[in-house]
Amino acid sequence: MAASVGKEVSNKQLILRDYVTGSPKESDMYVETSTIKLEIPSGSKAVLLKNLYLSCDPIMRIRMNRAEDSIFASYIPGSALSGYGVAKVLDSRHPDYKEGDFVWGPAVWEEYSLVEEPNLTKIHHTDVPLSYYTGILGAVGQLVGQFAKLTGCYVVGSAGSQQKVDLLKNKFGFDEAFNYKEEHDLNAALKRYFPNGIDIYFDNVGGKMLDAVLLNMRDHGRIAGCGMTSIYNLDEPEGIKNLMFIIYKRIRMEGFAAIEYYHLYPKFLDHILPYIRESKVVYVEDIAEGLENGAAALLGLFSGRNIGKQVLVVTHE
């Protein structure tokens, strides 16, 4: 049993003040410190977690909406945010987990969590940084292009600063990359890099980029829909005007959600860990420290402040 178990300790949380419309601001969230007794009620099958790393994900913005019929459960104003994270098991009355285990899975944005019905994945390989487990499933953006390179594709990335463009080309090994903020005509930019059209587009942003991509897809091209970060802050998204190209070019577009593929996670780790150990796949993190800086880290996703996967460290151990 960890030394702290049984004690009453302070427990910082990052709380949503109220539902958000439009772009979120730091003042939409606040840190509150309460106390928690580090004890599992007898008779329960709960685990007691010390949260280490939290994943900052664009989808969290959607959960700040007041939306009765959304697919994503809205956060409750006055309660802590939640998402995915990495934690250490301080104590457990659940047969699948024991003290000292490292786990990843659903996580509340707080220092300590008592989880009544844990649905967490144990981390077996600790020779890569533990924080990687917040993102290596969710932060597909930087992995997709590297996987595509490994399978022999010509890969072009789009990012929002020169620094990120350099990262894509020099660190991730993309063939080309461009700064979409400096392209006044995205259609022309895509024509420059794909004079013969695009076979596969991995869509993480939606909006104007998707519209330009649709114009430049090849016949029978494929679009994997993963996210539409560009529109999460908009109450009324602008609308995709070139969707008829799905018909004109017989494109297939399909949406994917990581949550439906968790059963493949062990296989995925077997696949990616050797690449990471040999530096054939590179993984870049942007680390923010402390729940006090959580709101800023989260909002940075939408201004493009982060370089690499945005992780919030609650504590390193």
Add this chain to the structure above:
Amino acid sequence: MAASVGKEVSNKQLILRDYVTGSPKESDMYVETSTIKLEIPSGSKAVLLKNLYLSCDPIMRIRMNRAEDSIFASYIPGSALSGYGVAKVLDSRHPDYKEGDFVWGPAVWEEYSLVEEPNLTKIHHTDVPLSYYTGILGAVGQLVGQFAKLTGCYVVGSAGSQQKVDLLKNKFGFDEAFNYKEEHDLNAALKRYFPNGIDIYFDNVGGKMLDAVLLNMRDHGRIAGCGMTSIYNLDEPEGIKNLMFIIYKRIRMEGFAAIEYYHLYPKFLDHILPYIRESKVVYVEDIAEGLENGAAALLGLFSGRNIGKQVLVVTHE
């Protein structure tokens, strides 16, 4: 050799006056009568056609645009429209066709056509009306729902008048149908007919209906994109606002073009002709007579004037 072969005869054509922007008007087209000598130049492998039935298709509107980089070849102002039709072979120097054959395929909107490199399909089954061959491949709208019924689906149709709604329910056997022009809230209408969501949407219209459908799809639903009639007349389509539901609900949307499946046409006929002979599949045509009425027939597609597949009869024999 047909009796008229060798003679010079008059040849009416329906001509596009100029490129069209916005909604086309009858005055954008005109009938011109020239003459044609019904003779195949020696040494050529041409066929001489007498056009019987022409298919009126929404896609023809797109070809009226001035568009250098469109996938669809623009019509040439001052020249006849073209599309698909059924014709009788008056004479042939091509080994695959002989006088008296009935064929369907690419067709110019005129009485007689000399086709230098014919790419026409011979019609072998003449126990169904010949005009059916203009539409039974292209007029998928009324067939899809009937096929879905035959495979056991619950089928709901959307149409633009009470008369069409009755047709869908009473003649085609759809479970339900509604008049989209009388639904001020398409989302609510779809919720009424699909309280548990939509598994498959066959999209022939795009626009607001597609937007409402996206809100009402079930997880892993499928959207077959066939056409977007609602936007063909718009210079700047309004844009699809709910495309993020492709991701939220992991929808697959794919565009299809009949032209890529012509090799399956004999198989398709084997499949559908027995149903038609037994009246298990019903096919409704709206017949306009004469090239003089071609422009009105074509424009009627966009006001929803036609009931059933719009066919233009050039001559019945």
